[in-house]
Amino acid sequence: MNWALLSLDGLFFSLRWFHIFFGVIWIGVLYYFNFIQGPFFAETDAPTKSNAIQKLVPRALWWFRWGAMGTFLTGLGMLGFMDSQYGHAYWGTGPGVLILIGASFATLMWANVWFVIWPAQKIVIASATAVAAGKPADPTAAARGARGGVASRTNVLFSVPMLFFMAAAKHLSLFTISPDKSLVPLVVVFGVIILGLEANALKGKTGPMTSVKGVVHCAFALAVVMYILSEVLTK
Numbered sequence: 001m002n003w004a005l006l007s008l009d010g011l012f013f014s015l016r017w018f019h020i021f022f023g024v025i026w027i028g029v030l031y032y033f034n035f036i037q038g039p040f041f042a043e044t045d046a047p048t049k050s051n052a053i054q055k056l057v058p059r060a061l062w063w064f065r066w067g068a069m070g071t072f073l074t075g076l077g078m079l080g081f082m083d084s085q086y087g088h089a090y091w092g093t094g095p096g097v098l099i100l101i102g103a104s105f106a107t108l109m110w111a112n113v114w115f116v117i118w119p120a121q122k123i124v125i126a127s128a129t130a131v132a133a134g135k136p137a138d139p140t141a142a143a144r145g146a147r148g149g150v151a152s153r154t155n156v157l158f159s160v161p162m163l164f165f166m167a168a169a170k171h172l173s174l175f176t177i178s179p180d181k182s183l184v185p186l187v188v189v190f191g192v193i194i195l196g197l198e199a200n201a202l203k204g205k206t207g208p209m210t211s212v213k214g215v216v217h218c219a220f221a222l223a224v225v226m227y228i229l230s231e232v233l234t235k
């Protein structure tokens with residue numbers, strides 16, 4: 001009997017299935033934080049907010065960060081699998097370039113979760129717990145929470161072009177790269193845009209991404225601009 005799942009191709013499919021599964025968990029909780037919890041915290045009373053920070057937020061953050069880790073590790077696994085199966089030259093083809101753009105966005109998003117948002121939230125949670133126990137608040141908690149907030153908004157901004165490019169790799173099959181075209185301009189332009197936005201996540205402000213409507217508009221606008229640039233710079 002030839003069981004499709006018990007083949008090399010089936011193994012790759014399993015990796016991809018778990019990748020999407022973890023991705024749904026991660027990005028679902030990201031959207032919950034930004035679209036639902038944030039606006040609720042802005043208008044609820046202080047005791048309710050404090051209670052939620054101590055008992056609800058840690059649970060949501062557990063699914064959030066481990067969802068991110070599962071997505072990242074299965075994504076890396078697929079990159080390694082593709083490299084060994086298709087060869088290094090694959091990364092210069094249309095699908096290879098699209099997946100690398102999506103993976104670059106997603107890797108920065110993963111780093112924002114583990115090295116900016118989660119450390120900041122640990123301080124916010126510890127401070128709320130201390131205050132509830134009658135101890136003084138951590139004076140750095142507000143600033144760290146705000147920095148985590150900018151990184152979280154940036155992840156929403158990145159999520160739309162990230163998913164566009166990642167899903168386009170296999171399904172927007174007409175995307176090709178002219179054989180005589182150097183990929184250097186694409187790498188430079190995309191590098192400047194993506195790293196510039198990441199620098200803003202680490203040092204800047206939310207600006208037009210402050211409201212839910214604002215960040216959703218910015219995210220779709222970024223995806224459209226980057227798609228147009230990807231066509232122009234590869235033809």
Ligand code: HEM
Nearest residue numbers: 023024071072075076078079103106107110166167169170
């Ligand atoms: C964290 C870093 C990530 C890396 C390194 C990564 C890498 C990859 C790779 C290598 C593929 C296979 C593409 C192909 O078969 O041609 C892929 C597909 C995909 N990824 Fe990611 N990914 C990451 C994050 C995410 C996130 C956050 C999501 C959000 C849900 C996501 C959703 C998808 C989807 C929907 C596919 C398409 C599967 C298909 O077309 O069959 N990925 N990713």
